[in-house]
Amino acid sequence: MAGANEGRFHELVERPHPFRIERHADDWARCAEVLRTASSDVRRGIQNVDVGGQTGPALQAAFLDLADVLEEGAQDLRRGSRALGELAEETKSAKNRKKDIDGRLPDNGAHVAERDQAAASTSDSQEAALRHGIAVMKSIRADEPRGSVPIQAPTTPPPPPPTRRCPRCGSDPCQCQAVSGCPRCGASPCVCVDGPHVVTPVTPVHPDCPDWDDPADFTTPGTAQGPSSLSPAAPSAPAAPLGSGVSPGVVGGAAGAAAPVAPVAFGAMAPTSGSGVAAAPVAGTAGAAGGVRPIGAGGPMGSAGTLGRSGGSGTGAGAAGAGGRGRGKDRKPGSRDRDLHDDGRDWLDDESAPDVLR
Amino acid sequence: MTSPTPPTVAVTPTSPPSDPSTTASTAGSSTEPYEQSQHEIRLEEEDVRYLIALVDETVRNVGGSIPRQVEGDLFGGGHLPERMARHTLGAHERILRTLLSSVQALEEHAGSLQSYRDELNRVEDTIQGYLDQINGRVATIDGAV
Incomplete structure (x- = not known):
């Protein structure tokens, strides 16, 4: 095929690996299910306990908050899985169309125009599918600080699938x-x-x-402006900071060691005076990560830690309980809305956000 | 997950009865309120133990819910496929970060719960001490009689 769209056709239709994409989609779906189960276990578990004083409600609030975070993570993974699955299907379909084109319009020089046209059409379709996938992935904002950016339904529906x-x-x-x-x-x-x-x-x-x-x-591949970290010289993503070092064991054992998560400063705990059984809860937690306040951590307003009731002389000092992860310096409220539409205005975001391909 | 010492959350889970040695002898000679408190504290301790196990299990589950990282050439070559790979990695990273934060919060929960459990045990020991005092006093009285 010597048409102008040959290069696009090759890059967009021949090079992708639909079955591998499908496996990733399945993996994301499996992880979503694990998270969903964990979330409902936490939700069910906290309802089965009966702890008295102020501890009970504090525990319940903390665990329900955690269950929400896990459920949201599961939903994000599910959406990502669906997007990957759709892209895999579209890629398979494009590959089938290519086979069909090769059969109907053999590359013998007699069908150059028709082949080129068909190649362009198939490539366009694949591009549309990719754009949809990009929009979905961009809309996954799992690490937005919870509560600070209201989660709103977009005012306009997301772009329809191709x-x-x-x-x-x-x-x-x-x-x-x-x-x-x-x-x-x-x-x-x-x-x-x-x-x-x-x-x-x-x-x-x-x-x-x-x-x-x-x-x-819309530029020809290879001539696109803007840095492309996936250059042919580095065709696959280096295993840098993300998944490589993060096995389940690592996560469970040493949270935060493998990822750029700001270390959580545990609230300083100071024993207060009073009898051994009647001291007060002392500290909150500065900037509890994950949007899940640990039990006893200060709330957004720096309220007192609430695990247990204060029975003694100390006062619960909710120290700087910001409850956020400190991200979002570039995000404005409502930016979630924008992210659903792949308007391409965040090219800079594209390049700076995931620091994983260097 | 280490249990901080001194207790991070020092609370009185339930108000234990007062020290029998400082109360009037008639009030201090009944073991019933102490036994009742001890029973309640044991139940509460059981619940807290259950929650600690639940937290551990959840940490394990969250750790197992991290998808594999996508390969850079998965979606093909050229500008859009590379963008797709980049955004997929970005989404993956954000989800991972959230999950890690959740794990951190869970570990803090577990630490607090452990402290709470220690405190329950300490209260139970105190009550047991009171009970021993009362029983000793009753034995003395019985011996005198």
């Missing part, structure tokens, strides 16, 4: 980039022509349109 059925001719998969109109503004109706499909590239409508993407995305 349309595969042509709304006009009903063929599936659609050979054109069928866009029945911008989901937000209704602009740019689908230009689908009956008969031999005419591929109309999806043109970005305007920056506010969910389909609009970074112009850099």
